[in-house]
Amino acid sequence: MSDDADPDSNRRSRRRRLRGALARTARISRWEVSRSAGTVDRKTVLVLAALALVVGLVGVSAAGEGLGLEDEIYVVAVDEDSKYHDVAVESEAFRPMPLDELVVESGDEANADVVVTRNGELARYGPHGAAAHDAFVEAIDAYNEERFRREANETAAYPVHVELDYQERNFDRTSERGGRDGSSNGDSDGGTGTDPSENGTGDDSTADGTGGEGSSDDGSGGTGGDTDGADRNDGAGDDGDGRLQVPNIGAGGAVDGTVGPPGSISPPFPFQSLLLAFLFVVPMNFVIQAYGSTIMDERVKRRGELLLVSPASRREIVAGKTLPYLLGLVVVAVGITVAVRGGLLSIAAAIPIALLFLAATFAGAMLARSYKELTFVTVTISVFLTTYTFIPAVFTDVNPIALISPLTLIVTDLQGESVSLGEYVFSTAPFYCGAAVCFLLGIGVYREEDMFAQKALPAKVLDAIASRLHGYRSVAALTTLFIPFVFAGQLLAVALLFAVPEQLAVPLVIVLAAAIEEVAKSVHVYAGFVRSRFEASLRVAAVLGVCSGAGFFVGEKLTHVVQFVGLPELTVGAAAFGPELSGDPLLAAAVFLAPLVLHVVTAVISAIGASRSRIDYALTVVLATLVHAIYNVGVIALVA
Numbered sequence: 001m002s003d004d005a006d007p008d009s010n011r012r013s014r015r016r017r018l019r020g021a022l023a024r025t026a027r028i029s030r031w032e033v034s035r036s037a038g039t040v041d042r043k044t045v046l047v048l049a050a051l052a053l054v055v056g057l058v059g060v061s062a063a064g065e066g067l068g069l070e071d072e073i074y075v076v077a078v079d080e081d082s083k084y085h086d087v088a089v090e091s092e093a094f095r096p097m098p099l100d101e102l103v104v105e106s107g108d109e110a111n112a113d114v115v116v117t118r119n120g121e122l123a124r125y126g127p128h129g130a131a132a133h134d135a136f137v138e139a140i141d142a143y144n145e146e147r148f149r150r151e152a153n154e155t156a157a158y159p160v161h162v163e164l165d166y167q168e169r170n171f172d173r174t175s176e177r178g179g180r181d182g183s184s185n186g187d188s189d190g191g192t193g194t195d196p197s198e199n200g201t202g203d204d205s206t207a208d209g210t211g212g213e214g215s216s217d218d219g220s221g222g223t224g225g226d227t228d229g230a231d232r233n234d235g236a237g238d239d240g241d242g243r244l245q246v247p248n249i250g251a252g253g254a255v256d257g258t259v260g261p262p263g264s265i266s267p268p269f270p271f272q273s274l275l276l277a278f279l280f281v282v283p284m285n286f287v288i289q290a291y292g293s294t295i296m297d298e299r300v301k302r303r304g305e306l307l308l309v310s311p312a313s314r315r316e317i318v319a320g321k322t323l324p325y326l327l328g329l330v331v332v333a334v335g336i337t338v339a340v341r342g343g344l345l346s347i348a349a350a351i352p353i354a355l356l357f358l359a360a361t362f363a364g365a366m367l368a369r370s371y372k373e374l375t376f377v378t379v380t381i382s383v384f385l386t387t388y389t390f391i392p393a394v395f396t397d398v399n400p401i402a403l404i405s406p407l408t409l410i411v412t413d414l415q416g417e418s419v420s421l422g423e424y425v426f427s428t429a430p431f432y433c434g435a436a437v438c439f440l441l442g443i444g445v446y447r448e449e450d451m452f453a454q455k456a457l458p459a460k461v462l463d464a465i466a467s468r469l470h471g472y473r474s475v476a477a478l479t480t481l482f483i484p485f486v487f488a489g490q491l492l493a494v495a496l497l498f499a500v501p502e503q504l505a506v507p508l509v510i511v512l513a514a515a516i517e518e519v520a521k522s523v524h525v526y527a528g529f530v531r532s533r534f535e536a537s538l539r540v541a542a543v544l545g546v547c548s549g550a551g552f553f554v555g556e557k558l559t560h561v562v563q564f565v566g567l568p569e570l571t572v573g574a575a576a577f578g579p580e581l582s583g584d585p586l587l588a589a590a591v592f593l594a595p596l597v598l599h600v601v602t603a604v605i606s607a608i609g610a611s612r613s614r615i616d617y618a619l620t621v622v623l624a625t626l627v628h629a630i631y632n633v634g635v636i637a638l639v640a
């Protein structure tokens with residue numbers, strides 16, 4: 001055969017192998033679907049139907065006007081000629097009934113929760129009376145405020161006009177004000193009727209001067225003037241050098257004119273979008289139960305032996321068994337997106353979450369020894385990942401720390417905002433990489449000697465890690481692959497501690513971040529020594545430490561995308577990821593290269609302990625953590 005034909009032959013051979021792999025993966029997926037469908041009984045179908053119904057009801061209720069879950073939850077007895085009757089009619093929380101139909105039983109029970117007497121007083125009955133009374137007082141306030149807003153002379157009703165302009169937070173501590181201030185004050189002689197026994201519903205106010213006269217300090221009337229140039233927005237999202245500061249999410253930059261008393265002003269909180277986004281996570285917690293069970297069946301019932309002796313590789317087997325569940329979650333995500341009127345961003349953000357749920361469950365199912373252990377593992381995975389995705393998203397409109405969760409992207413999409421490609425990568429890359437590593441480690445123990453052996457969980461973890469060690473270069477590669485877990489752990493520490501007082505949060509974050517990094521740099525080295533992948537000598541330990549430290553340095557620099565979303569400008573963020581590199585070029589270069597020396601030194605310390613014994617390894621990890629923490633404190637003090 002000529003040399004010219006060799007490339008074509010190689011390409012045809014690769015295509016045949018690829019088609020064969022895809023065919024085997026698809027065949028295993030069909031087997032998995034048919035087997036899983038055969039194990040679903042009537043009770044399971046009813047449970048799944050009930051779950052889908054609950055999720056659908058919550059989604060429909062939160063997406064729009066919905067089902068009105070709080071409609072007419074209280075009964076108020078009030079006559080039609082009462083000035084409070086309109087309040088009861090317009091409030092969705094109350095169902096009015098004539099006062100003549102009131103029936104008061106013995107004790108404190110009645111067929112109404114709140115009663116408006118003919119002299120205008122409120123009475124409460126029953127166990128829900130107190131809550132109904134407070135809700136009715138709030139309804140009176142809302143009714144009066146709405147009437148004032150409809151008045152032609154709005155200035156007389158509300159002499160002080162407050163218009164809010166939410167600006168993106170500027171972390172370089174420069175003053176950048178926006179919005180228009182009400183620069184005058186006014187007093188109102190009329191009441192808004194917060195207590196029916198005192199002020200009524202505001203019926204005494206007149207159409208030409210509702211609520212009384214407004215007066216300003218300078219005597220020019222209570223109209224409220226604009227501050228000089230305060231409504232200019234000079235670009236809160238850019239500090240002038242072209243570097244992205246804070247993700248443009250939530251209510252940032254939107255002008256919200258608020259008319260009413262100061263008590264009606266509240267900060268933005270994406271409750272509705274957050275509730276809808278949480279619907280994407282709920283089905284994942286149930287799907288991983290079924291997915292983990294099918295992996296456990298392969299081990300406990302030894303069904304995996306047939307697949308292991310088949311022509312399919314371990315990667316093809318795992319891909320075939322995982323694909324139906326992943327496609328099912330994608331279909332569910334698409335359905336929820338359509339139901340809540342989301343966009344493609346919601347689907348793209350849900351996929352990495354689903355992948356990590358499945359990958360972590362696969363690794364856990366390969367490590368568990370029984371269904372009891374599997375239940376513990378899946379519950380732990382569910383709680384941890386749900387917490388990791390949900391809690392940061394609560395701060396979508398407050399802090400850039402929210403972007404560590406892809407759920408924030410869904411909230412942003414449901415709010416009608418957009419995100420950049422860099423923000424999407426920052427939010428989802430740890431999930432994609434973490435899922436890849438979990439699958440990689442799980443496939444490492446997808447073999448007969450581990451699948452059907454009753455080993456303790458730590459022993460199987462060491463087997464999974466050691467299965468990927470094939471020389472010095474593999475140590476550096478594994479260290480780099482562990483970076484997403486380090487990144488996720490540090491981000492979670494920052495998310496949980498950024499609201500804690502800095503005097504306590506900063507030391508904790510420094511120590512936790514150092515400990516997470518030192519464990520990630522040394523656990524596979526320890527596994528290599530325990531499983532006799534390497535010679536337990538001082539020279540080999542030093543070489544492994546150098547490889548691990550260098551690999552971590554390279555991977556760490558790849559994660560410096562955090563600087564594009566402003567996290568190092570937070571005090572707690574700088575404690576975890578290091579301060580922003582700026583100012584003196586020599587200082588910046590020193591700060592950039594110094595971690596290489598640090599990671600190599602601390603990795604060598606841990607590697608020497610790992611080559612000796614488990615106790616020595618634990619002690620050297622603690623020592624390396626202290627060295628690392630002291631270094632972080634010094635760098636922060638130097639750059640600050």
